Amino acid sequence: MNPRRILDAIWDFVVGDDPRLALAALVAIGLTAVVCALGLSAWWLAPLIALGALRWTLRGARPSATSASKTSS
């Protein structure tokens, strides 16, 4: 089996179709580690970054035409 295909399959499995969310997870945990290393309280940081990133990735999303017509009737 082609090693490149295996790596692609693992990437698709873990990262999925939106790499921004994987990056957000990395940043959330990484920044938490940095702030903790500075001796500060950091439990609030990961939820803020994760949920903020999630909202950011939904910025352009809109209901489809069929969904909107069902809800309005």
Added chain:
Amino acid sequence: MSGAELSLALSVFLACAVEAVEAFTIVLAVGTTRDWPAALAGTGVATLVLAVLVAALGPALTVLPIGVLRVVVGGLLLTFGLQWLRKAILRAAGAKDKHDEEAIFATERAEAAAIPAAAGFDGYAFAISFKAVLLEGLEVAFIVLTFGANQHNVGLAAAAAALAVLAVLGAGLVLRAPLARVPENGMKFTVGVLLTSFGIFWGAEGAGADWPGGEASLAPLVAVVLVAALAMVAEVRGRASVAEVAT
């Protein structure tokens, strides 16, 4: 059973049930259209591969230092959870088609019927069933290993997964039809919330954060993630539709 163990079992059960329903639909379509022995053989081999994977990786993961385990597993769970939650929010807001087991069943049946019948062992039926169970099962194995390793209780996680599979199989055997009435989209939303919450909790803890009240923070965290996700559904739903923007 402690609160943490109950959360573990519930999360794994729900996630596994969702994946089992999806795999069941495909195996049912292939089995009814083509050849049951081949479809069941594919299912059995895939299940064996998954069991070996969990049995091999489970003990290997638990020997890692707990801090390293929490960061890596927390990060992976958070990534996974955010993906699930994003798709669930889009479905709930009408921005993505909801998962429809009956439609998938019909499509899979049509595709299976289009392939000429095989003389002897039906390799197509075997391959499709094997692939479906393996792919859906990999997500289950991932969740069993991550949840189980973090709580040092892979056995409980595996048991919850097995119970979910048996429940879905039992329902499927009784109905002999796609499990269209299972509230799959609602379950995916719930699983997305739980995976995201646990990912945040364990990832941050592994990175050195001290949660107020320790594990007692988990329930409020789940509530925050749930409320935030529901707010995002409302926000997306409230936007002008794709057609309204185009006109």
